[in-house]
Amino acid sequence: MINTSETLEKLAEELSRLPSIGRKTAHRIAMYLAKSPADEVIRLSDALLELKEKVKLCTVCCNITETDPCAICSSEKRNKALICIVEEASDVFAIEKTNEFKGVYHVLHGIISPLDGIGPEDIKVKELLTRLSGDVDEIILALNPNVEGEYTITYLSKLIKPLNIKMSRIARGIPVGTDLEFADEITLAKAMEGRTLI
Amino acid sequence: MTLENLLLVNFKNYKDSSFNFNSRFNFIYGDNGNGKTNLLEAISMLCYTKSFLQSSEIECVKYGESEFEVSGSFRNSLNSSQKVAYRYSADENRKSVSVNNEVLGRLSSFFGELPLVVLAPGDLKLTQGTPGDRRRNFDIIISLMSHLYFDDLKNYTRIVKQKNSLLRDNLLTKKYSNSKLIDLVEPWNTELIDAGIKLIQRRAGFTTEFQEYMNINFHDIVGDRYQPIISYKPDIYEGFNNGTFDVINIRNRFENKITEFYPLEVKRGMSLVGPHRDNYVFTMLKNGNSFDVRTFASQGEHKTFIVALKFSEYEYLKNKTESEYKGEPILLLDDLYSELDRSRKEKITNLLPKLNQVFLTTTDTGYLELLKQNFKEDELSSFNIINGTQKAAG
Ligand SMILES: Nc1ncnc2c1ncn2[C@@H]1O[C@H](COP(=O)(O)OP(=O)(O)OP(=O)(O)O)[C@@H](O)[C@H]1O
Ligand SMILES: [Mg+2]
Ligand SMILES: [Zn+2]
Numbered sequence: 001m002i003n004t005s006e007t008l009e010k011l012a013e014e015l016s017r018l019p020s021i022g023r024k025t026a027h028r029i030a031m032y033l034a035k036s037p038a039d040e041v042i043r044l045s046d047a048l049l050e051l052k053e054k055v056k057l058c059t060v061c062c063n064i065t066e067t068d069p070c071a072i073c074s075s076e077k078r079n080k081a082l083i084c085i086v087e088e089a090s091d092v093f094a095i096e097k098t099n100e101f102k103g104v105y106h107v108l109h110g111i112i113s114p115l116d117g118i119g120p121e122d123i124k125v126k127e128l129l130t131r132l133s134g135d136v137d138e139i140i141l142a143l144n145p146n147v148e149g150e151y152t153i154t155y156l157s158k159l160i161k162p163l164n165i166k167m168s169r170i171a172r173g174i175p176v177g178t179d180l181e182f183a184d185e186i187t188l189a190k191a192m193e194g195r196t197l198i
Numbered sequence: 199m200t201l202e203n204l205l206l207v208n209f210k211n212y213k214d215s216s217f218n219f220n221s222r223f224n225f226i227y228g229d230n231g232n233g234k235t236n237l238l239e240a241i242s243m244l245c246y247t248k249s250f251l252q253s254s255e256i257e258c259v260k261y262g263e264s265e266f267e268v269s270g271s272f273r274n275s276l277n278s279s280q281k282v283a284y285r286y287s288a289d290e291n292r293k294s295v296s297v298n299n300e301v302l303g304r305l306s307s308f309f310g311e312l313p314l315v316v317l318a319p320g321d322l323k324l325t326q327g328t329p330g331d332r333r334r335n336f337d338i339i340i341s342l343m344s345h346l347y348f349d350d351l352k353n354y355t356r357i358v359k360q361k362n363s364l365l366r367d368n369l370l371t372k373k374y375s376n377s378k379l380i381d382l383v384e385p386w387n388t389e390l391i392d393a394g395i396k397l398i399q400r401r402a403g404f405t406t407e408f409q410e411y412m413n414i415n416f417h418d419i420v421g422d423r424y425q426p427i428i429s430y431k432p433d434i435y436e437g438f439n440n441g442t443f444d445v446i447n448i449r450n451r452f453e454n455k456i457t458e459f460y461p462l463e464v465k466r467g468m469s470l471v472g473p474h475r476d477n478y479v480f481t482m483l484k485n486g487n488s489f490d491v492r493t494f495a496s497q498g499e500h501k502t503f504i505v506a507l508k509f510s511e512y513e514y515l516k517n518k519t520e521s522e523y524k525g526e527p528i529l530l531l532d533d534l535y536s537e538l539d540r541s542r543k544e545k546i547t548n549l550l551p552k553l554n555q556v557f558l559t560t561t562d563t564g565y566l567e568l569l570k571q572n573f574k575e576d577e578l579s580s581f582n583i584i585n586g587t588q589k590a591a592g
Binding site: 113114115117119120146147148150151154155158 | 353356357359360361363364367373374381382384385386388389
């Protein structure tokens with residue numbers, strides 16, 4: 001292929017780094033933007049910059065937030081001694097929708113998976129342990145019920161066990177292979193209710 | 199279950215061919231290299247959502263083309279019909295399987311819906327090949343019967359890959375200290391043992407049940423001069439004669455062996471203990487002596503063993519899935535008669551009418567006469583395959 005615009009190629013390459021964007025799609029988007037009116041593209045680029053400026057990780061729970069600590073961590077109504085550990089920020093969103101959970105969260109930003117080159121040092125485990133030295137009574141592990149989720153649960157529970165904190169995991173009511181993010185609200189609510197001690 | 203028709207478009211040496219099959223017996227003949235095996239392979243792709251020959255999709259696209267399609271209608275025991283279509287595009291490297299025009303999201307959930315048993319020339323590696331060949335063969339049968347096993351097996355395989363990846367990477371990068379590495383490996387071992395125990399118990403139970411099927415089918419072909427024995431040899435019991443299959447015993451032995459082998463696993467950078475290293479051993483009792491099929495059997499004895507094995511798989515699946523609506527499995531017999539003597543050929547032919555729907559390939563039309571003695575006229579159709587097309591035949 002003859003490369004007609006280096007700038008376009010550069011953008012396409014950046015875009016193809018995004019999750020679920022392949023090379024073809026990246027090119028299509030880059031082409032679309034090249035042809036779009038300038039003000040539309042400026043709005044997009046402003047939104048990107050603003051995102052980077054304002055959105056950060058909560059220094060307490062590592063969730064995505066604009067205020068630090070985040071709304072959940074700074075809410076009077078939430079029980080700070082009860083922490084629910086999840087993989088991704090989208091899982092917080094899914095659990096919040098059930099309106100059943102009154103504790104706070106810890107977002108790991110990933111799961112341990114050697115095949116993907118991800119070890120405990122690559123996700124927010126250190127941050128979790130720092131947090132646990134404070135006043136925490138109970139931990140709920142709400143990770144996806146797959147091989148890596150199970151591993152991470154076992155790994156974390158071994159780390160947490162000596163701290164004498166009550167630990168439970170959400171019940172396996174979620175059909176195997178379904179990601180937490182996609183589980184419907186009722187299943188998820190039930191799973192939270194039926195959590196089991198580990 | 200029966201396959202009523204099949205359409206092949208740009209699949210291997212088929213440009214655009216369709217077949218209407220007999221619900222009982224399909225005699226597929228033609229000279230070497232004309233596409234008989236390819237036709238059976240296409241059937242297996244619909245039933246297993248992959249090829250029994252483990253061909254990659256790209257190898258199945260007709261030379262010079264960029265996509266293929268295979269589709270067929272299956273009728274189950276409730277007499278309802280399912281149209282299954284398998285499409286692959288090389289340009290997008292995408293495959294899709296649809297059932298009644300609805301694209302399947304997760305292929306694995308479909309596995310077992312269309313039970314199929316295949317006998318292929320490559321199956322000689324079952325008696326002669328590696329433990330992995332035999333494991334794979336029985337894993338397919340147990341998985342066709344049990345979704346749970348299929349799921350456990352998938353998880354187990356994933357756990358082994360993860361553990362291997364951790365050990366191998368660390369061998370190269372030395373990223374973790376010894377004690378940190380143990381901390382990281384241990385949870386994988388916990389999972390590996392939990393999942394592995396389930397596989398071991400299933401395999402042991404399967405082998406015991408399967409032995410009876412094997413006895414009957416073997417006897418029907420060769421009488422009682424020989425007795426076939428299939429022994430399950432779990433890796434964790436290697437060197438132990440008296441391993442039993444209750445959970446406590448398995449767990450104990452598993453934990454001990456995995457601990458014992460840990461230093462070696464670290465050194466080699468891979469996981470060395472568990473059912474991914476299990477074996478099945480085939481022996482025959484002949485005139486009071488037992489001998490290992492792998493090393494001592496003649497060509498014909500190998501083939502006989504495998505034919506009996508495949509017929510047993512058929513009966514086993516048939517009985518196991520009886521209560522379901524699926525109906526009896528389909529049986530593909532690629533080059534059934536080669537290597538066998540006349541008496542065995544006849545005995546095996548006599549067994550064919552009790553089976554459900556059979557597809558048999560051969561280069562020798564002579565067998566048609568033999569088969570006609572066993573089937574009514576409308577129970578048998580023959581297909582002459584010439585270079586990917588069907589020549590009009592009876
Ligand atoms: N992708 C492909 N495109 C076109 N032709 C192919 C493709 N893959 C394989 N073939 C051809 O298919 C033929 C093999 O067909 P097949 O194995 O079905 O023969 P067969 O009738 O079973 O022969 P035999 O009696 O020797 O077992 C070969 O000639 C091979 O060249
Ligand atoms: Mg062939
Ligand atoms: Zn927070």
